[in-house]
Amino acid sequence: MLSQEMNEFLTRTGPRTPMGDLLRRYWIPALLDSELPEPDCAPVRVKLLGEKLVAFRDTDGRLGLIDEFCAHRGVSLWFGRNEECGLRCPYHGWKYDVTGQCVDLPSEAAESGMRERIKLKSYPCAELGGVIWAYMGPPEHKPPLPNFEWATLPPSHRVITKRWQESNYLQALEGGMDSSHVSFLHSGEMNTDPFHRNTGGARLVKSTKTTFDILDQPGGLLIGARRDADAGKSYWRITQYIMPWYTLIPPYANNALNGHAWVPMDDENCMAWTMTFHPTAPIPEKDIELFMNGAGVHAELIPGTFRPKANKDNDYLIDRAKQKSGEHYNGVRGLAIQDASVQESIGVIADRSTENLVATDNAIIMARQRLAQAAKEVQGGRKPPGLEPADQTVRSASFIIPKDANFKERALDAVKYRKGVPHVAV
Numbered sequence: 534m535l536s537q538e539m540n541e542f543l544t545r546t547g548p549r550t551p552m553g554d555l556l557r558r559y560w561i562p563a564l565l566d567s568e569l570p571e572p573d574c575a576p577v578r579v580k581l582l583g584e585k586l587v588a589f590r591d592t593d594g595r596l597g598l599i600d601e602f603c604a605h606r607g608v609s610l611w612f613g614r615n616e617e618c619g620l621r622c623p624y625h626g627w628k629y630d631v632t633g634q635c636v637d638l639p640s641e642a643a644e645s646g647m648r649e650r651i652k653l654k655s656y657p658c659a660e661l662g663g664v665i666w667a668y669m670g671p672p673e674h675k676p677p678l679p680n681f682e683w684a685t686l687p688p689s690h691r692v693i694t695k696r697w698q699e700s701n702y703l704q705a706l707e708g709g710m711d712s713s714h715v716s717f718l719h720s721g722e723m724n725t726d727p728f729h730r731n732t733g734g735a736r737l738v739k740s741t742k743t744t745f746d747i748l749d750q751p752g753g754l755l756i757g758a759r760r761d762a763d764a765g766k767s768y769w770r771i772t773q774y775i776m777p778w779y780t781l782i783p784p785y786a787n788n789a790l791n792g793h794a795w796v797p798m799d800d801e802n803c804m805a806w807t808m809t810f811h812p813t814a815p816i817p818e819k820d821i822e823l824f825m826n827g828a829g830v831h832a833e834l835i836p837g838t839f840r841p842k843a844n845k846d847n848d849y850l851i852d853r854a855k856q857k858s859g860e861h862y863n864g865v866r867g868l869a870i871q872d873a874s875v876q877e878s879i880g881v882i883a884d885r886s887t888e889n890l891v892a893t894d895n896a897i898i899m900a901r902q903r904l905a906q907a908a909k910e911v912q913g914g915r916k917p918p919g920l921e922p923a924d925q926t927v928r929s930a931s932f933i934i935p936k937d938a939n940f941k942e943r944a945l946d947a948v949k950y951r952k953g954v955p956h957v958a959v
């Protein structure tokens with residue numbers, strides 16, 4: 534349970550909020566690189582941490598992320614003409630370059646100096662790992678580019694999608710580190726989903742008796758969830774929480790690894806990014822097709838949008854017969870939309886003052902504490918955690934060990950990033 538005050542503290546991410554200041558210290562996944570495929574392509578609206586922005590790629594291929602609205606009389610530059618190294622407002626022709634500087638103001642005489650004084654807010658961008666990243670924090674604190682395994686693998690070894698979730702980022706992030714819900718909410722898919730069924734993990738994860746061992750790490754949390762395996766052994770699933778909004782799901786056998794980034798668009802919406810990647814093998818075309826159709830932890834989207842086909846306006850296409858039969862535990866198809874349906878059902882911003890938390894919620898409690906602590910440290914002028922390359926190059930894992938074996942030792946070894954070596958999984 535949290536006080537209303539602490540709930541506000543953790544869930545408000547707009548400019549000049551403590552959490553907003555913290556989150557602005559990290560590179561933010563802003564767009565898929567495929568959203569800006571070529572020079573002078575159509576600009577894209579982007580909402581991040583409550584700020585309305587427009588992204589474009591100029592004639593020279595440079596990326597711009599600037600205030601969505603024209604400095605003249607506020608027209609959305611999403612309607613702008615992306616031409617000759619700038620975005621031109623269609624209303625009266627004011628034009629901006631990738632830094633937000635006005636480079637043409639046709640109605641004013643050059644001598645007035647007016648044009649030079651007009652500059653829109655802009656944020657630096659970088660392209661890495663199939664993602665266009667933005668940095669919205671103080672320039673003097675800009676960290677090195679992210680170093681996640683999925684971002685540094687060859688493009689053939691990863692698939693990245695994103696879906697719009699109509700809730701605050703925190704309840705989505707909490708779902709990403711909540712290892713105990715798999716035995717319930719996703720239990721149907723453990724029998725049917727092509728990326729889960731027929732793995733040792735899919736069978737063992739159905740045990741609903743889960744205990745946790747959580748290790749505080751410099752960049753986040755290593756969340757160990759234990760279930761009984763056969764013959765006096767323990768089945769451990771290691772979820773990673775990497776600050777501020779990344780989670781890595783424990784893998785199933787040799788299937789690709791999966792991770793998420795839960796990025797606030799504003800306080801009532803977030804973008805759920807899904808990164809599927811394999812350390813040693815390309816992702817087959819046929820698998821990509823299945824992901825686009827909602828298999829694994831991806832969602833089927835309304836074409837041309839990032840809104841899932843099954844969404845809150847159609848009750849996530851719930852099928853009560855399949856809920857009864859157990860094919861889909863809550864009647865909703867697919868792991869991603871199951872998560873979205875339950876998390877959105879809480880309300881756009883979960884009221885954490887009325888919760889009744891239990892032992893299986895410990896990772897969530899610890900993550901909230903880490904976020905609050907980091908936000909306070911940033912307010913106090915200190916550097917937030919999770920920015921070191923070593924914090925980011927960790928893996929999730931799953932393994933079976935004797936009940937009395939040393940969990941910590943095994944876990945810390947299993948999650949090590951080893952270039953060119955497959956992940957540890959059952």
Ligand code: FES
Pocket residue numbers: 603604605606607608622623624625626627
């Ligand atoms: S509103 Fe953009 S040029 Fe006038």
Ligand SMILES: [Fe+2]
Pocket residue numbers: 708714718719868872
């Ligand atoms: Fe889930």
